[in-house]
Amino acid sequence: DAGITQSPRHKVTETGTPVTLRCHQTENHRYMYWYRQDPGHGLRLIHYSYGVKDTDKGEVSDGYSVSRSKTEDFLLTLESATSSQTSVYFCAISESGRENYGYTFGSGTRLTVV
Amino acid sequence: AQSVTQLGSHVSVSEGALVLLRCNYSSSVPPYLFWYVQYPNQGLQLLLKYTTGATLVKGINGFEAEFKKSETSFHLTKPSAHMSDAAEYFCAVTRASGGSYIPTFGRGTSLIVHP
Numbered sequence: 001d002a003g004i005t006q007s008p009r010h011k012v013t014e015t016g017t018p019v020t021l022r023c024h025q026t027e028n029h030r031y032m033y034w035y036r037q038d039p040g041h042g043l044r045l046i047h048y049s050y051g052v053k054d055t056d057k058g059e060v061s062d063g064y065s066v067s068r069s070k071t072e073d074f075l076l077t078l079e080s081a082t083s084s085q086t087s088v089y090f091c092a093i094s095e096s097g098r099e100n101y102g103y104t105f106g107s108g109t110r111l112t113v114v
Numbered sequence: 115a116q117s118v119t120q121l122g123s124h125v126s127v128s129e130g131a132l133v134l135l136r137c138n139y140s141s142s143v144p145p146y147l148f149w150y151v152q153y154p155n156q157g158l159q160l161l162l163k164y165t166t167g168a169t170l171v172k173g174i175n176g177f178e179a180e181f182k183k184s185e186t187s188f189h190l191t192k193p194s195a196h197m198s199d200a201a202e203y204f205c206a207v208t209r210a211s212g213g214s215y216i217p218t219f220g221r222g223t224s225l226i227v228h229p
Contacts, residue, residue: 031214033216040123040221041221042204042219042220042221042222043158043204043219044219045216045218048214048216050214056214058216090157090158092157092158101215102148102160102163103158103160103217104160105150105157105158105159106157107155107156107157108155108156108157
């Protein structure tokens with residue numbers, strides 16, 4: 001793979017607890033993204049980052065926050081987990097935010113909120 | 115706003131048969147279109163992309179797609195299906211967001227290959 005690692009791979013957590021997912025890249029790419037994947041919905045963008053400390057919201061950002069203090073790490077935090085946030089979360093990276101660039105995806109984190 | 119529609123949540127073919135996965139896009143500007151494949155318990159992998167130039171785009175694993183502006187389509191094909199092609203396939207189009215371009219994904223089509 002292109003040097004992108006997500007951790008943990010699986011997590012079960014209780015409703016109301018905070019959860020942080022980590023995306024780590026070794027490619028020195030500027031752009032990083034967090035998506036969630038749910039049956040029948042495809043992938044939906046949660047947040048993305050276009051540089052250290054530069055982030056923006058996606059289409060399903062409510063209940064999520066992100067931080068990027070280093071180029072290589074992009075953290076996704078569920079402030080107070082709910083059952084509707086049970087999903088598979090994917091991180092993606094891109095060398096450029098230009099329209100013709102493809103994206104490299106991590107292997108995903110399966111999160112279950114009980 | 116740019117978006118894509120994938121026709122059919124499931125497509126079933128026999129091994130050796132033609133694979134056709136349909137994607138139609140909506141875009142007010144020339145689109146940049148992508149196909150991704152997702153194997154079970156894995157992330158998405160880029161199959162091919164159309165940016166500019168030749169409208170027939172060849173990708174990995176024998177897949178290709180043709181950009182047809184008149185039909186606003188970008189269908190994915192493969193002449194002969196293999197068991198290893200069984201996976202989820204996603205069409206995507208990029209949209210502008212601030213100074214960046216964000217891919218918008220279709221809902222996916224699950225390809226089932228029968229022996």
